Amino acid sequence: MDIEATATAPAIVARPARRVYRHRLPVRVMHWINVVCLTVLLMSGLNIFNAHPALYWGRESTFATPWISFGARNTPNGPVGYTRIGNTEFDTTGVLGLSTSGEGSRPMARAFPTWATIPGPQWLAMARHWHLFFAWLFVINGVAYVLFTIFSRHLTRDLVPTRDELRNIGRSIVDHLKLKHPTGDAATRYNVLQSLTYLIVIFGLLPLVVVCGLAMSPRLDTVFTGWVELLGGRQSARTLHFLAAFGLLLFVVVHVAEVFIAGVWNEMRSMVTGWYTIPEERARQEVQP
């Protein structure tokens, strides 16, 4: 843009629409690798889960008393699918416990339906191959990302909120509830709720899901005798692995919803090309003569 043109701009419009470079190439690449990995890991994980659709707390399985289980049973009105949490049972026919693999197919007893699992059919051996291969990609990508955030100062500059931002967290919460999003310069920075969420996901949920996954390996359990006890035992680790995965799914749902609210094309472009457009700021600002 021509500098002179800016200098003689009318005093009432402070800043025209402009483009800012928001995401660097490594972050963009690692973001999309992560999208693929998490999708495959979640869906192959659900196929693995279907092999024994019940969760326990402790070292071993108390088969009669899982804290959550999914199943199907015959009733006079036909088969029903259920989800049981503690002693309470919910009818989840069609999705959980009993589902079809498309129109016209017979209902099958399976915890998660075919559209939620990789592979679609119940196939534990293949689901494990998908899961354990993409787990490696996911961990390598994750470690590379964490190293990048530290050494590029992405972590301290962009992800860790400032003291001021933390003080104003109340306003950020209200803004989020009103679906009001930062504009202008503020839109070039992560807002405080966003940074805190990213920090919890990157340094909380993601390491937790990995550690709990490793805890389910009988060989890795022997690295330090008894370390799995720190997670409450192997079956607790399986429970935590599942809960952390659903925590991640919840994050993705909110994250994608926020992308739609904030402007899907602009946000997608910024994660693909790096460039984000800050719309024209219409607020009339007095310009000093």
Add this chain to the structure above:
Amino acid sequence: MTRTFTLMRARDRDRRRLLRGAAAAAGSALLAGCDRLSHNDSFARTLQSAEHLNRAIAKVVAPRPAMAQEFGPEQVAQTFRGNGTLSPRDADYVALRDAGFADYRLQVGGLVAKPLELTLAELRALPSRTQITRHDCVEGWSCIGKWKGVQLARILEMVEPKPEAKFVLFRCFDSMDGPSLDGRDSRYYESIDLDDAHHAQTILAYELNDKALPVTNGAPLRCRVERQLGYKQAKYIRSIELIDSFAAIRGGKGGYWEDEGYEWYGGI
């Protein structure tokens, strides 16, 4: 005004329907793609290559002698869950079982200097190891049990494996597809490497929870390889062979479930 509003709403609805339709179509195309990939041999082989990495890393971070966790007697499960074959129907097994396994002979052979046959009484007379360990099934559940048996290392000492021996092969009594009518062999089999075979907790168990091993759990003799998943713990052991390769045995993958696509290395 109302008309415009309705029109806009209709357009919104159409757009939403279109978006939803597109998302659903893209989703099912992706799923179909994944399912096709699962059936593609070279893709499946690529996925399975992670097994080598898993095994190599496991051997580095949890070295050869690392011990599986052992538990206290109060943590033993009331009933130890049986899985897979619960009662073999094979005639030779049924005959042995009905005679209380009095005629049972464990055959140990293959690439060894001194092949051996052992009765249950002879096995019981050897020094034993008792361990309370957790059994982890590939399906996801766990069960804690108290096992008593002979260390496999002790048996290997007796038969003196030849230098070219690399694996221990367990041949079992139970036909997974039921006793065969057409001669097709579907008897369970498993194999482990010599590192695991020599591990202190690798035993040939004849007792579970202070009682003779029940039929559901593999009577009269089963393997415990504590640092691997349940399908590696061969039940109803008929014979043990030292081998240098399992490529020519049945499906060539080293075990019944391995031939069905499961990892040979069951440590993950």
